Amino acid sequence: MGSTHRALGFVAGAAFGSATVTAAGRLSPDADQYRGWRLADRVTPDELLGRGRPMQHRGITHWWAWPAAASAVLVLGDVPERGGWVWLLLCSLVAGWWSHLLGDLVFGRADGFSGRGPGVPVLPWWAHLGVGLRCGGLLERVTGVALVPLGVWVVAASAGVVAGPTVVAGWSA
Numbered sequence: 001m002g003s004t005h006r007a008l009g010f011v012a013g014a015a016f017g018s019a020t021v022t023a024a025g026r027l028s029p030d031a032d033q034y035r036g037w038r039l040a041d042r043v044t045p046d047e048l049l050g051r052g053r054p055m056q057h058r059g060i061t062h063w064w065a066w067p068a069a070a071s072a073v074l075v076l077g078d079v080p081e082r083g084g085w086v087w088l089l090l091c092s093l094v095a096g097w098w099s100h101l102l103g104d105l106v107f108g109r110a111d112g113f114s115g116r117g118p119g120v121p122v123l124p125w126w127a128h129l130g131v132g133l134r135c136g137g138l139l140e141r142v143t144g145v146a147l148v149p150l151g152v153w154v155v156a157a158s159a160g161v162v163a164g165p166t167v168v169a170g171w172s173a
């Protein structure tokens with residue numbers, strides 16, 4: 001059974017690799033930067049809701065409560081086959097969403113034009129909080145490169161190839 005657990009751990013690590021689907025791009029919180037969302041923002045008078053615009057970049061799509069609710073359902077909810085493939089895939093998608101918010105919490109300056117603060121909204125689309133480091137700066141690039149070996153290590157640790165925390169394999173043990 002130990003080898004099965006290791007195999008499952010590897011799969012789990014690989015599944016978390018798929019978190020990149022929701023970590024960046026159209027299916028991530030940055031969906032608010034793509035054409036369909038921008039067009040909807042232009043034709044929706046969301047300024048009327050006050051406290052900035054909910055559909056602005058780093059607005060409602062970047063609220064932590066969405067992945068928190070999804071995480072709560074996955075961990076505490078009455079979901080079928082917890083630990084199964086579908087559940088692992090859903091976990092990876094939620095993990096990707098969280099990872100995006102974490103990145104934006106650190107990198108992303110305030111927008112003086114709209115009055116939006118740095119980071120991500122604490123409340124649905126206002127009261128932003130963040131470190132406010134520059135996006136696209138040297139520190140962000142260095143961080144991105146440094147994360148590559150960390151990701152490899154997490155997958156290798158999940159597979160039991162190297163020592164380290166087993167992100168999901170530990171759960172399945």
Ligand SMILES: [Zn+2]
Nearest residue numbers: 029030062104
């Ligand atoms: Zn973002």
